[in-house]
Amino acid sequence: MPKNKISKEKSIRHAKTMTEIVISLVLLGAGGFFVRNAMKEASTVQSSPYFDDKDIAVTDVENTSVPDPNQIIYESRSVDTKDKFRGDLILVNEDHEYFGGDEDLVSIIEMNSENERTCFTAVDSTYTILRQVYEPMAQMIQDFSDQYNNDRLIIYGSYRTKEFQQQLYDDDVAQSEDGKSTKVAKAGFSEHESGLAFDFTEADNYDYDGTGDYAWINANCYKYGFIVRYTKSKEKITKIQDEPWHFRYVGIPHAYYMDSNDLCLEEYIDLIRKHPYDGEHLEFKDDKDTEYEVYFVASDDGAEKTTVPVPNGVRYEISGNNVDGFIVTVYKNQKPLVEEAPTKSFEDTSEENTENTTGDEETTDDGSDKTEE
Numbered sequence: 001m002p003k004n005k006i007s008k009e010k011s012i013r014h015a016k017t018m019t020e021i022v023i024s025l026v027l028l029g030a031g032g033f034f035v036r037n038a039m040k041e042a043s044t045v046q047s048s049p050y051f052d053d054k055d056i057a058v059t060d061v062e063n064t065s066v067p068d069p070n071q072i073i074y075e076s077r078s079v080d081t082k083d084k085f086r087g088d089l090i091l092v093n094e095d096h097e098y099f100g101g102d103e104d105l106v107s108i109i110e111m112n113s114e115n116e117r118t119c120f121t122a123v124d125s126t127y128t129i130l131r132q133v134y135e136p137m138a139q140m141i142q143d144f145s146d147q148y149n150n151d152r153l154i155i156y157g158s159y160r161t162k163e164f165q166q167q168l169y170d171d172d173v174a175q176s177e178d179g180k181s182t183k184v185a186k187a188g189f190s191e192h193e194s195g196l197a198f199d200f201t202e203a204d205n206y207d208y209d210g211t212g213d214y215a216w217i218n219a220n221c222y223k224y225g226f227i228v229r230y231t232k233s234k235e236k237i238t239k240i241q242d243e244p245w246h247f248r249y250v251g252i253p254h255a256y257y258m259d260s261n262d263l264c265l266e267e268y269i270d271l272i273r274k275h276p277y278d279g280e281h282l283e284f285k286d287d288k289d290t291e292y293e294v295y296f297v298a299s300d301d302g303a304e305k306t307t308v309p310v311p312n313g314v315r316y317e318i319s320g321n322n323v324d325g326f327i328v329t330v331y332k333n334q335k336p337l338v339e340e341a342p343t344k345s346f347e348d349t350s351e352e353n354t355e356n357t358t359g360d361e362e363t364t365d366d367g368s369d370k371t372e373e
């Protein structure tokens, strides 16, 4: 629970509701004197574009005079403005560089061994991935493996250091005829550097194309929080070739929304930007009927801190978008997780913060010779 509550404020929507109630009560009061006119006006008010909240009906006046206990109350939270470069929803592409350095990584093979998982492997134990990505990835593969009796998947690309990305790029340029790399992102511009992405291959042909039994993974990955990041139909937007083997973690709500609305990450980040805190939030349910509310808060780029409105007493997550601000994901009707934590970089700044932000970057030389993005 953040200690540094700067202020409490009710949501815009709530303010709107209250305004409507007041106006409606006034109208009802006037009705005592001018019944016919008041009824006319009430219907006028209801249909006015000025009050466009469809949930409000004149007949609700009596019921809504008692504050709705489910109404979300927002409070302000102060976050480091530079944290807009962190989180599960960062957009990394040729226009948006990844600025990392203190990723919390785990070795895939070591984690498999600790968890006695034998349904898949990685090329070797230097292959690492963000800690929070390992479990959903492993669970997805486990479910696939159980269903198709297949333990031949191999993680062929995962976290890469900037140096390793540079090496891949240089190798690709050296092999090309025109001195240009068409398949490998420049150092700093690959999702693999974030630890949020991984590539599959399989032990029989070393060629994962997401067809046959493997189509199950590409079709169901959203249930585990992953998207197939580069598809043929979005090639013009992502500027990356079709890559059915490359999966990117974004979290379940967002993977679900992108999958069901056929959006790539570039499009989704743009869409969320059109749902600012002060406007209409993006509200949806997933296929398990979990309700979400998502909104955007622009970063205060001139300042060290940005104030982000967050719900009080309701589970939420904040992620930077790596472009111009923060995305807040509200798990409506869910209480905050006890251990919930704001990812490491979003620690309450009023707490004593002894974290060493210049800690040594864990360098991992994954020996992959895969040459793509």
Ligand SMILES: [Zn+2]
Pocket: 157, 192, 197, 198, 199, 245, 246, 247, 372, 373
């Ligand atoms: Zn990849």
